Amino acid sequence: MQRISMLVLLLILVGCGVATPAPSSPATTSVSGEATNLPPDSTKTSLPVIMTGDPNTHPRLWLTQADLPRLRAWASDSNPMYRDGLKLVAEEAKITMDAGDVPTRDCGSTEYEEFPTEMYAELFAFMSLIDPNEAARADYAQRARTLLMYIINIAAEGPAENDDYLCPETQSTGYPPFRSPRFFTEDSNRARWHGEAFPLVVDWIYPVLSASDKAAIRGVFLRWSDEIVQRAYHHPEPVGVINDPSLITDTNQVRWSGNNYFVAHMRNLGMMALAFDANDDANNQLRDYLNNATGAWLYIFDHLTRTDSKGGLLPEGFEYSPQTASYAIQFLLALQTAGKDTCGPHCKLTENPFWDDFVTSYLHSLSSNPTEDPNHGLVYQPAWYGDAQSYHLVDFINAFGSLGIYDQRTGNAARLAKVRWIETVTPPGGADGLIERVGNPNDFRDAIIYFMLFDPTAAVATDPRPSLPLDFYAEGMHKIFSRTSWADDTGWFNFSLSWNFIDHQQADGNHFEWFRNGEWLTKARTGYADIAEGIASSEFRNLIALENDQPDRDPSDWRIDLWQRGSQWNLVPTGDPTLVAHSLDSRFTYALGDATNLYNSENEATTDISHASRSIVWLKPDTIVTYDRGTSQTANRFKRWWLQLPTPAIINGNRATMTTAGGQSLNITSLLPAGATLTAVNLADQQSENTAASDDPMKVRLRIDAPGNPQDVRFLQVLQAANSGVTPANVSLIQASSGNYAGAQIGSQVVLFPINVDQAFATIEYSTANPANLQLITGLQPNTGYTVQRNGNNISISQGGSQMSDSGGVLVIE
Template sequence: MRRLLTLFLLCLLLLACGLTQPTPDDSGETPTESPSESQPTSPTNASADPLATTPATAPDATQPPVQPTSVVPLAPNTHPRLWLTPTEVEIYRQWATADNPLWADGLVLLAERARAEMDEGRVPDQDCGNVGYEEYPTEMYAELFAFLSLIHPDPAMRDDYAQRAHTLLMYMMNLAAQGPASEENHVCNETQQYPPFRHPDFFTSDRDRARYHGEAFPLVVDWIYPTLTAEDKTTIHQVFTRWSQEIITLGYHHPEPVGMVNDPQLLADLQQVRFAGNNYYAAHMRNLGLMALAMDEADDPNGELRSYLDIATGSYLYIFNHLIATDSRGGLLPEGFEYSPQTASYVTQFLWALQSSQTPGAAEAIDAAFWNDFVTGYLHAISPGAVEFDRDGQLLMEYQPAWYGDAQDYRLPNFISSFGALGHLLTEPAQQNAIQWSAIHTAPGGEAYLIDWVRNPNDFREAILYFMLLPPGTTPTDPRPALA
């Protein structure tokens, strides 16, 4: 009897300690414990980074869906699909009102200036079509006009901007389609040079123009696709495929062996891996990928142009993502504050295009941990407060960076070309707040000069990205106290 009583008490003890086996539910499966019950999170295991990913919250209906692919699947041959979709176009049109200073005092005035410069013949007539800096780069104007052809609230103005973008695009494409020139037999601005848009290295090697404005060509094609004739598309396809081949064979530190994708052999040369953080390398990746995504299957015989996307992702991005997971992990890119902002912008602009076009594997291509660290690292790298800085004779309040890498001038560049894309890739509220605050407050001149950056940008792309990043009435808070 005493043994039975002891056994009974032991069973009660086991039950009290929760050591009995779980019983099957009605389905016959053994239920598992909730992770929150069986493995409570301790403070030491919680993320120390307040910008780190947290469970998703319901989207704000007033903002463009950051990942519309998960909500509104794109039908085949949908345009636009690079950086924005038809769903987002409708939302951006709602932002284009007199109550939105980024529109009324920014983009509208920039557009008026751009139209006047085209009407006066400065664009494209004063564009030499060379490989370096141009005061009136035709593709930059075409990009602005193409964007306005989508989001302007007035249908008549949309048609006008679409026609302007079409005129400028085909002016460039028809010249480039004549092929690389063999001699410098053209005079422009009193200098002897190659004919416009026919320099043998125009879209390859380490030429700056393709780096500065290379995204414009495929974006314009995508954004005004319905206006393109069959003949236009044939010409564009001819140019894009030639440029793509030149990129993969002659581009600055291009991946080798050429054509190999997703293979560890691409990582064998450690110097090549390091050069994946170079701004020219990243620009070639962006340009290659966006051109491959711009045209429809019916206009791409045998998938020739589209095939270059495999190299953009499986060679260029494959090596870059290895770099940021190894030698460059932690959010800082190798070239420092002089060139890394450009590298980051080219990479994120490509990732954004992959996402917006719903390219399979786009989500997996984004190293969210690195890009979250990129934002956090930026916030740690700027001075606690802004100081007065002489920028080309104009005194502006600017943050000072903890500089590393090359430096022509010690001054913090405007990161909008990176933040403008990252704002559509990093979607958590804390990340959005940090990116928007940084874009508004840490660009030269701070919040007081925000409208100036839209009305008078260094590159028209910057104005477009500001408009797309900041919904009307956005008032982000300083994220840095949470990083202390």
């Protein structure tokens, strides 16, 4: 493979009329207040204008000719987003290119590169459209062309057969630059991180490209498109079938469409097809790939967002879902600007309620207020799910920014205002760090999208959260978010019971988390396992662990690790869990989840667990009661209850107490099983420690073991939170003298649960230790009448009567 030397590169740059400015250091501006991205005299409200794309003109991807006057007006030194952000990024990028670092220091691999050539080309191509100076625009266009054609001319040689090329930059051996057989397909990280750059650059500098340039680009795009369709990660099958219900009959195929690689390939495939004009694409050979991108890839993904991801949450969690969402929105935006969103409801973002829920679920997934982090400044605490390399909220600019740009174009002023507030306030660093985020982006695309999102004449967006309900249920992933308010001292409770069949999910069926007065009392311990073992197991969630049959696997296999921990199964469970019932009430939040299928794996022939379910009630604001049922077919197998904690618990009989750094106490009383052993587990195995997120506040655990490894067990735990110096209410066990019920009294509150969830209702009779002013009887038929009789502290409940249970089957007695 021939590489362009530094001398040849410089000659190309000179020949293209590229100036070489004197080196300069970029300035970063730290500002304060939510309005810092706006000029001081900005008072008017932005009124988005509905615009449609023209497929016969350029640019037509993410922006159109009609947008250019407005964006060039924003590219002014009176706009700090441009002056101290995008402009500085572009000037530094020119210096990097003129120094020869780009493209010569790009190894052209499928993984991380410090100087990805196409990322620089995308920035220069954008500046060629919006820089207010005509000469500067021409210079940027030639820079973008030089870098684009550098890659294209090499890639045009086709995939390399040998991977023995030594990259001078990294001294690593691999395929020659840009010629890996999987450079733009399979699980190439480069294709998902920067794949949009290629079609964007082509579209944004289309008039600058010669006929021979376009022919070379088209040849490469055709090969890449075919590789995506035939070999991309979990690509739609059968290949070639479009807009057909047969594509969504396989539930696993639908769920894998929520994978970040899948959606990135969808974006790349569709945008390459959109970039070319008909007269430059003989027989519409490249442009016809758009039908595959929309009719297969987007068709399946859209179905996922209306079913198993309904409610705004994608399956791979906070590590990858922000990327997945951004790739989808960027493709939908490209369809809109190109006037190609007429291929059905799945091609219009405005037709899918998922994207409104995407905004709402994000807001519900964050703590009410930020806290100070030594590494990231002000940060909101996320209700994390899925794999985590680091426990801190990432900037969703690529997703929310792209969504906001779409909303600018389609007139959705309400959602646009929410997005602008989100991207001003919630990323690490908050409003004070807004301009710095633009001027020091992780990817140049970030700066481009920030610039396009923030109209410098728009009014300051206000906090949208006070208008939201305090409870939110994401139906597809079965996640419940519940809080007492949006204030600093809020109580916040989360519950999860998601299906678990694709990458980056963790064993969290029936898991709960609790945040209070600005601190996590308990949450999952996050991390990133090699596959699904260790830190991704149920042992590091707030769950029961149940010993099952041993899989027939090598001792080092990840499935052996999950078995040893009594974990639910990642990737290979027998089936989905069931959220049997839930109630969202101003006084309590309740859920009943059956996770039996998650503890068994027919794939691994481990099917000994005959039942595993949890009933849980959050008595707002300071008490959680859990009732867990675990049954195995084989006797003498361990059954444990796990709770993750930020500081070690002190054990005293059946009670454990943990005190947070802020002085709050969490008191855990174990009522069932009788004689259970409580253990403070303050160390984890080295494998788990190596894969745990180092900045996670959860460091230790509480373990409760059922004595004698019974075949059938009930765990009943009461968790009480209190401020420093406050003594929690007394706790006592209640066991019905008649009927299938047990529970707890906490002060003047009572919660009862069915002992066996499949047993038909019979009259319940029980006594409370003290008078009770609130009693919750769970597990009943929803919206059904009952009769309640009292004789002092003795209560009898029978079916039929005027007192109604709620939609979740909870009877409230006050």
